Amino acid sequence: MTRKVRIVVEYDGTDFSGWQRQTGQRTVQETLETAIREMTGETVFVRGAGRTDAGVHADGQVASFSFEATGVGIPPIGLLRGLNSILPPDVALREVHEAAPDFDARFSAQGKIYRYTVLADPVRSPRRARHTWHVRTPVDLAPMTRAARLLVGEHDFAAFRASDCDRRTTRRLVRRLDISRVAIGAGAELTFEIEATAFLKNMVRIVVGTLVDIGRGRIPEDAVARMLSTGDRALGGMTAPAHGLTLLRVIYP
Amino acid sequence: MTRKVRIVVEYDGTDFSGWQRQTGQRTVQETLETAIREMTGETVFVRGAGRTDAGVHADGQVASFSFEATGVGIPPIGLLRGLNSILPPDVALREVHEAAPDFDARFSAQGKIYRYTVLADPVRSPRRARHTWHVRTPVDLAPMTRAARLLVGEHDFAAFRASDCDRRTTRRLVRRLDISRVAIGAGAELTFEIEATAFLKNMVRIVVGTLVDIGRGRIPEDAVARMLSTGDRALGGMTAPAHGLTLLRVIYP
Numbered sequence: 001m002t003r004k005v006r007i008v009v010e011y012d013g014t015d016f017s018g019w020q021r022q023t024g025q026r027t028v029q030e031t032l033e034t035a036i037r038e039m040t041g042e043t044v045f046v047r048g049a050g051r052t053d054a055g056v057h058a059d060g061q062v063a064s065f066s067f068e069a070t071g072v073g074i075p076p077i078g079l080l081r082g083l084n085s086i087l088p089p090d091v092a093l094r095e096v097h098e099a100a101p102d103f104d105a106r107f108s109a110q111g112k113i114y115r116y117t118v119l120a121d122p123v124r125s126p127r128r129a130r131h132t133w134h135v136r137t138p139v140d141l142a143p144m145t146r147a148a149r150l151l152v153g154e155h156d157f158a159a160f161r162a163s164d165c166d167r168r169t170t171r172r173l174v175r176r177l178d179i180s181r182v183a184i185g186a187g188a189e190l191t192f193e194i195e196a197t198a199f200l201k202n203m204v205r206i207v208v209g210t211l212v213d214i215g216r217g218r219i220p221e222d223a224v225a226r227m228l229s230t231g232d233r234a235l236g237g238m239t240a241p242a243h244g245l246t247l248l249r250v251i252y253p
Numbered sequence: 254m255t256r257k258v259r260i261v262v263e264y265d266g267t268d269f270s271g272w273q274r275q276t277g278q279r280t281v282q283e284t285l286e287t288a289i290r291e292m293t294g295e296t297v298f299v300r301g302a303g304r305t306d307a308g309v310h311a312d313g314q315v316a317s318f319s320f321e322a323t324g325v326g327i328p329p330i331g332l333l334r335g336l337n338s339i340l341p342p343d344v345a346l347r348e349v350h351e352a353a354p355d356f357d358a359r360f361s362a363q364g365k366i367y368r369y370t371v372l373a374d375p376v377r378s379p380r381r382a383r384h385t386w387h388v389r390t391p392v393d394l395a396p397m398t399r400a401a402r403l404l405v406g407e408h409d410f411a412a413f414r415a416s417d418c419d420r421r422t423t424r425r426l427v428r429r430l431d432i433s434r435v436a437i438g439a440g441a442e443l444t445f446e447i448e449a450t451a452f453l454k455n456m457v458r459i460v461v462g463t464l465v466d467i468g469r470g471r472i473p474e475d476a477v478a479r480m481l482s483t484g485d486r487a488l489g490g491m492t493a494p495a496h497g498l499t500l501l502r503v504i505y506p
Binding site: 010011012057059080084089090091092093094095123124125126127129131185 | 263264265310312333337342343344345346347348376377378379380382384438
């Protein structure tokens with residue numbers, strides 16, 4: 001009997017070449033598929049809700065796969081424990097659930113939440129280095145917050161995607177974009193949380209890079225409005241590095 | 254002219270054999286002394302406020318050293334930037350200050366604050382693995398909190414030290430011991446914060462290991478009271494592993 005499974009996966013993206021299987025690279029998808037084959041004897045295809053880039057982390061990536069379960073019936077908790085004992089230290093399943101036959105982690109998703117962390121501090125912080133983008137100059141939160149407000153809602157995000165992004169439509173609905181600030185010594189840690197129905201390639205990293213470049217005065221505050229109206233990526237800021245980004249949660253009905 | 258310097262140091266302890274210089278080992282003290290020699294040309298002795306064990310982290314370790322500054326006068330900020338560019342990714346200075354000639358990071362300290370983090374969850378968490386002790390069984394916070402209260406104040410902590418601890422007196426003043434709990438999926442993250450005038454060797458790790466063993470029912474709640482009255486280490490719980498521990502801050506007048 002074919003069984004469909006939904007898993008919630010946590011990983012430290014530092015030593016992975018991203019989610020998606022690529023020949024000769026260590027990827028999260030391939031690591032999971034290998035562990036499942038080792039445990040069940042079956043070659044499965046693990047479909048992720050989001051194909052995170054190299055270096056991007058996940059607290060709650062979601063994936064689905066089907067398997068035949070011809071051998072001993074394994075309950076979800078047994079699958080979770082068995083796979084976690086096989087998987088390397090930087091990746092683990094947090095949850096395993098039986099899913100409906102038509103569940104697909106990617107196409108059933110109704111939204112995703114990403115978090116991005118920035119340390120704005122003249123001095124680097126070794127304990128944050130793996131998961132935080134370090135910016136040495138001060139950033140001014142007020143113009144960033146004003147610019148961020150313009151991004152909430154349904155817009156054409158053509159200016160906020162990688163040049164090799166192949167999606168046909170570029171309209172997306174951003175449900176929420178919050179920025180919070182905590183003082184750290186002489187500097188500050190900024191946390192961006194962004195929720196949208198779907199994202200274009202590098203969209204969060206271009207949003208954050210553009211807002212940070214506004215906050216440190218490298219580009220004008222009206223850059224966001226102009227990007228939305230013209231679709232011109234060149235008006236924006238840099239693409240923030242991958243290691244500051246975490247896929248927090250995927251939303252299903 | 255001899256100058257005395259006070260530095261605040263942050264490190265990820267994972268790949269260090271602790272603070273104190275040991276032949277053939279990679280230690281924080283030796284790494285700092287090498288970087289200072291490279292920058293100033295002087296062989297200095299870096300005195301740390303606390304000699305953290307192998308694997309223990311620090312957000313705010315404090316250390317002091319003297320140097321002759323015979324060359325170009327370097328302001329503290331120049332020393333900080335220069336040393337941080339030489340130091341490896343897992344250690345950095347967060348602050349550098351000129352200090353009074355009689356300042357000594359260890360003997361001038363009036364207290365220290367440590368934090369210990371525990372994940373009580375049937376499932377492991379890759380992104381917490383470097384800095385959190387993972388316990389698979391549930392822990393009951395109520396008896397732990399009651400037992401923790403007995404430790405606050407001045408007591409003989411003879412039962413809360415490593416067998417090779419060489420301090421003559423074992424009375425210590427614990428100013429504060431707080432435990433907080435945040436739900437994480439099906440489990441919980443527990444954070445212990447403990448402030449004392451001074452600590453015995455492994456004292457925080459034995460306190461946390463004993464409280465966690467009370468919380469998961471391995472030893473009775475009155476173990477703490479009996480340890481304090483008898484000085485018998487054998488009545489306590491395990492020594493919690495090093496990697497959950499962080500030296501947060503050192504207190505000076």
